[in-house]
Amino acid sequence: MTTTTKRPIRSERLGALPPYLFAEIDRKKRAKIAAGADVINLGVGDPDRPTPTFIIEALQKAAMDPRTHPYSPGRGYPEFRQAAATFMKKRFGVDADADKHITTLLGSKDGISHLPAAVLNPGDVICAPDPGYPVYSSGALFNGAETHHMPLTAKTGWTPVFEDIPADVRDRARLLWANYPNNPTGATVELSFFDTMAQFCNEHDIIACSDHAYSEVYFEEAPPSFWQSKHVNLDETHAIEFHSLSKTFNMTGWRIAFAVGHPEVISALAAAKDNHDSGVFGAVQLAGAEALNQYDHPDVVAMREVYRERRDALTPGLRAMGCEVDPPRAGFFCWAKCPQGVDSMSFATRCLEEANVVVIPGAGFSKHTGNWFRIALTVEAERITEAVERMKRLNW
Numbered sequence: 064m065t066t067t068t069k070r071p072i073r074s075e076r077l078g079a080l081p082p083y084l085f086a087e088i089d090r091k092k093r094a095k096i097a098a099g100a101d102v103i104n105l106g107v108g109d110p111d112r113p114t115p116t117f118i119i120e121a122l123q124k125a126a127m128d129p130r131t132h133p134y135s136p137g138r139g140y141p142e143f144r145q146a147a148a149t150f151m152k153k154r155f156g157v158d159a160d161a162d163k164h165i166t167t168l169l170g171s172k173d174g175i176s177h178l179p180a181a182v183l184n185p186g187d188v189i190c191a192p193d194p195g196y197p198v199y200s201s202g203a204l205f206n207g208a209e210t211h212h213m214p215l216t217a218k219t220g221w222t223p224v225f226e227d228i229p230a231d232v233r234d235r236a237r238l239l240w241a242n243y244p245n246n247p248t249g250a251t252v253e254l255s256f257f258d259t260m261a262q263f264c265n266e267h268d269i270i271a272c273s274d275h276a277y278s279e280v281y282f283e284e285a286p287p288s289f290w291q292s293k294h295v296n297l298d299e300t301h302a303i304e305f306h307s308l309s310k311t312f313n314m315t316g317w318r319i320a321f322a323v324g325h326p327e328v329i330s331a332l333a334a335a336k337d338n339h340d341s342g343v344f345g346a347v348q349l350a351g352a353e354a355l356n357q358y359d360h361p362d363v364v365a366m367r368e369v370y371r372e373r374r375d376a377l378t379p380g381l382r383a384m385g386c387e388v389d390p391p392r393a394g395f396f397c398w399a400k401c402p403q404g405v406d407s408m409s410f411a412t413r414c415l416e417e418a419n420v421v422v423i424p425g426a427g428f429s430k431h432t433g434n435w436f437r438i439a440l441t442v443e444a445e446r447i448t449e450a451v452e453r454m455k456r457l458n459w
């Protein structure tokens with residue numbers, strides 16, 4: 064048998080993904096749990112409470128109907144898209160047409176990751192927030208496009224400064240991403256931010272993309288939609304907004320979301336997706352329609368109160384440790400500055416090693432957030448209080 068040098072299995076594009084910086088923390092966390100330690104995991108951004116019963120019941124009923132069993136139509140069931148359009152109207156006052164402006168997604172990650180295949184060409188540029196959800200740039204990378212990172216800093220309330228985008232980048236940019244309520248910074252914006260974004264994108268012929276995955280998790284005023292801006296129109300503005308049922312209804316595992324946007328952007332995304340997947344299980348869509356039709360159900364409202372209580376259990380304790388923190392107004396992430404002189408990797412390592420508490424170091428998100436860390440409000444308030452007590456005991 065002749066031995067030949069084999070070519071690498073992984074594609075150059077896969078190999079070009081940034082390294083996973085949390086691997087070491089993950090390994091230590093698993094070792095601690097295996098050794099029986101009482102680890103409090105404030106790292107995971109996944110709702111800890113179950114999906115509300117009215118949605119599970121809708122799923123049970125729909126799953127018994129064999130009409131939900133075959134492949135579903137590419138853009139999704141009319142019932143789901145109509146519920147999405149009604150939600151846009153009732154919640155934001157936005158008139159969207161269920162057939163023209165809406166498509167169903169297997170979670171918003173599905174839409175976010177496949178949009179580049181629908182609208183980008185090799186050599187195009189996308190503008191993505193830094194720090195930000197990594198799928199904006201991995202989607203670009205897999206399609207031969209480059210990412211321009213727009214720094215988010217405390218000085219500008221964790222919003223990008225569009226004028227800082229260099230002219231040559233701006234001219235090649237095809238997509239620009241914004242995500243408010245924001246992961247990881249917990250920042251929110253007023254509608255005027257979307258006005259500025261819409262004007263900038265329109266002027267430079269860039270498709271504006273708003274990731275609204277956390278729109279219904281809020282503790283103060285309800286966050287606005289991009290489509291509420293006075294500078295936009297669903298039939299004219301090249302833009303798209305992603306909405307997810309994952310966080311609003313504790314449905315992360317169900318994989319259901321929708322995008323609402325300009326008809327051509329929506330049809331391009333649906334066409335790209337036709338070549339990747341075969342739609343969301345029909346029963347999940349019918350249960351999702353029920354969820355959206357009752358987006359202000361008492362269970363959903365109660366969940367907001369739960370997150371608020373957790374936020375309020377957390378922030379005073381962090382301040383007492385010397386961490387600078389703005390209590391988040393929405394989303395379920397609290398973004399705080401490490402105590403003076405401590406970098407986020409050392410902070411997260413000590414929290415885990417000495418207090419059995421997992422937090423996510425800001426260095427994992429961006430080069431310029433190495434003094435920040437993220438805590439998810441996805442464990443019960445008593446556990447958050449316990450975690451803060453343990454962290455306070457370490458001398459910072």
Ligand SMILES: Cc1ncc(COP(=O)(O)O)c(C=O)c1O
Binds near residue numbers: 169276307
């Ligand atoms: C900012 C942001 N966008 C989108 C998603 C994707 O959510 P899903 O695919 O469950 O809708 C997440 C998930 O954590 C997220 O944090």
